[in-house]
Amino acid sequence: MSRVPPGMRAVFFDAVGTLLFPDPSAPVVYAAIARQHGLNLCADEVRARFVTAYRREEAADVATAWATSEPRERARWHAIVTETLLGVTDPDSCFRHLFDHFARPTAWKLAPDAAEVVAALHARGLTLGLGSNYDERLWSLLAGFPELDPLKDRVLISAAVGVRKPGAGFFHAVARAAQCDPSEVLFVGDDADNDYTGASAARMPALLLDPDDRFTEVPHRIATLGDLVR
Ligand SMILES: [Mg+2]
Incomplete structure (x- = not known):
């Protein structure tokens, strides 16, 4: 019914x-792109670091009564990626690489x-x-x-x-x-x-x-x- x-x-x-779902999964993509930027992590390590970073950003938004904007969203993802992939050679370049990846329909499945x-x-x-x-x-x-x-x-x-x-x-x-x-x-x-x-x-x-x-x-x-x- x-x-x-x-x-x-x-x-x-x-x-x-x-x-919509990332395909391959986000931890697999993060690990692959991190490798291209000089950091070797397995998908499980990525997942654990990601969860910690993600929760920290969620908590930050409680403090602003859930206000957001495009700059805040970009800052959120920059913080999450930088913390999750700590150890890459160029964090800003790695962030842009991941950010652009997830903007493409081919990175997703229905x-x-x-x-x-x-x-x-x-x-x-x-x-x-x-x-x-x-x-x-x-x-x-x-x-x-x-x-x-x-x-x-x-x-x-x-x-x-x-x-x-x-x-x-x-x-x-x-x-x-x-x-x-x-x-x-x-x-x-x-x-x-x-x-x-x-x-x-x-x-x-x-x-x-x-x-x-x-x-x-x-x-x-x-x-x-x-x-x-x-
Ligand atoms: Mg959802």
Whole structure:
């Protein structure tokens, strides 16, 4: 049975980790590019360092009430990459190399059921959109995925909104873009804090994409995007 609750007029999706996935994975790409810049790390070492650096940047944004901008996003990724790949010969050059890599559609793959789900929800007449904490690189990625065309009229990127998920202001901007009350928009994402808790706090129904069954305490979860339409 479709997991879109009755009364919904719009469905908005998170982008990274929900519809789009780095391919090869981010730790594999980081390790390969680090090697070209004089640092040998395995993907597992990259992953451990990345998680530490990423969490530090998340904590920094709490202190500014989730305010963001393109310069802040670039600074965030610069800090994460520099800390994760400490030891490369030229950190700025290595950062630019990675930043540009992830701006290309060929560095990403679409979730296996994304095309079918987007088409089915579109056919039901629901308003569709994207709500992402990624930055303006999302536009160059989307250009490579025509399957996501039904979402492209309503793409909200936190750096452009000025407030990032999980800030309530971001979800209010989603509702305005959908021209709906927040209670009529379903938000679907893979991040329990930024997507699920953030949307719920803004009175927006939410579903957590939890394919590995990690968040048993979250009441509204789906294992695959396909659960939205089947
Ligand atoms: Mg995500």
